[in-house]
Amino acid sequence: MKKSLMLLSLAMSIGLMLTPGCGKKAHVTNSGSITSGSTIEVAPVPNHKVKTIDLGIADSFAIMAYTSITSAPTSNISGKVGLKPGTRSLINLNPSTEVAGGLIEVYAGDDIGDPADYLNIAREDLIAAYRDAVARPTDRDKVEAYKGMPGGKILPPGIYRWSNGATISSDVTLEGNDTDVFIFQITGDMIVAPKVRIVLSGGARAKNVFWQVSGKVTLESTSVVPGTIMSQLTFEMKSLAQLNGRALVKNGKLLLSQNVITKPGL
Numbered sequence: 001m002k003k004s005l006m007l008l009s010l011a012m013s014i015g016l017m018l019t020p021g022c023g024k025k026a027h028v029t030n031s032g033s034i035t036s037g038s039t040i041e042v043a044p045v046p047n048h049k050v051k052t053i054d055l056g057i058a059d060s061f062a063i064m065a066y067t068s069i070t071s072a073p074t075s076n077i078s079g080k081v082g083l084k085p086g087t088r089s090l091i092n093l094n095p096s097t098e099v100a101g102g103l104i105e106v107y108a109g110d111d112i113g114d115p116a117d118y119l120n121i122a123r124e125d126l127i128a129a130y131r132d133a134v135a136r137p138t139d140r141d142k143v144e145a146y147k148g149m150p151g152g153k154i155l156p157p158g159i160y161r162w163s164n165g166a167t168i169s170s171d172v173t174l175e176g177n178d179t180d181v182f183i184f185q186i187t188g189d190m191i192v193a194p195k196v197r198i199v200l201s202g203g204a205r206a207k208n209v210f211w212q213v214s215g216k217v218t219l220e221s222t223s224v225v226p227g228t229i230m231s232q233l234t235f236e237m238k239s240l241a242q243l244n245g246r247a248l249v250k251n252g253k254l255l256l257s258q259n260v261i262t263k264p265g266l
Contacts, residue, residue: 044142047158050181053132053210055228055246056125057118062263063247064126065235065254072239072257074098079246079263084123085109093256126248130230133212136183148186151196157204161185165215169193174226176204182227189215190229194238197224206244207264216252219243228264237261 058064062079067086071093078100083091088108095103107119138161146153148162151170157180165188174182182204190213192198200206209227211217217231219241228246229235235247236255243261247254 041146042141043153044139044145044156044158044160046156046176046180047139047142048177048180050136050157050159050183052181052208053129053183053228054125055129057122058126058129058246058248060263061122061246061248062261063254063256064122065247065249066251068253069093070253070255071098071259075256075259075261076100077261079261080105080107080122082107082119082122083109084119126230126250130212130232130250133183133185133210133230136185138185151193154201155182157182159183159185161187163187165189165191167191167193168196168198171196172198173201174198174204174209175201176208178203178205178208180204180208182209184211186211186213186215189213190217190231192219192223192225192241194220195222196220198226200226205264209245217247226264 060080061082062077063069064082065086068090069081069083069092075093075098077098081091081099086108087110091106091108095106099105107115111119136159139158142158142160144162145160148164148166149169150172151168154173154175157176160183166186190211206226211227211229213229213231216233217229217235219225219237221238222240224242226244228248230248230250231252232250233252235249235252237243237257237259239257241259243259245264247261
């Protein structure tokens with residue numbers, strides 16, 4: 001009888017060991033909640049040692065594009081406007097009502113003399129800044145953080161990399177001090193959903209936030225984003241979207257629609 005009970009107990013133990021799902025690791029989210037899965041999601045840690053990206057003369061521009069600039073009235077642009085190699089006829093906005101400082105702040109590919117030289121250098125500086133952003137070593141804990149969908153998260157300073165684009169579908173907080181630098185390396189497209197706000201916290205400043213995007217950028221209606229966005233391809237801001245930074249398009253066009261773009265202060 002005793003031997004039979006021992007065999008029964010052993011069989012039950014083996015059965016439990018073979019039960020599907022047993023021994024599976026818990027999945028701990030950033031908020032501390034536990035879900036099923038085989039990985040633990042760890043929140044990125046602050047990196048306070050990142051150096052800023054030098055924009056050179058491109059620093060003085062609020063918007064810059066390659067082929068054309070189009071604005072559905074009326075946008076409000078604080079900072080210089082540049083288009084190269086596109087010509088002045090391909091800048092479809094009204095400098096007197098849409099650009100702080102007026103016509104003198106608008107540069108184009110068919111300018112001559114000093115304005116042409118200034119724009120040439122700014123264009124070269126944009127290319128150099130874009131390449132610098134691409135080449136920066138990414139923080140190991142920020143590679144594919146939140147799988148390129150950081151909505152609802154608090155992101156500390158450092159260098160992030162997303163290899164399948166970035167979709168920001170809900171509010172995000174960039175938390176750091178006034179010298180902290182945030183660099184986002186995005187292979188693919190960047191999309192910020194309607195009404196989404198990317199908020200700066202703890203003293204973080206828009207002038208220290210950089211987005212390098214190898215594809216297209218779309219800021220949907222009424223979204224609010226800080227930082228300098230350097231886009232390889234088309235950059236579109238939908239109705240009433242706001243950018244506290246710069247829209248710099250390396251090889252494409254810029255589409256605006258009743259937007260506010262303010263170059264960050266010092």
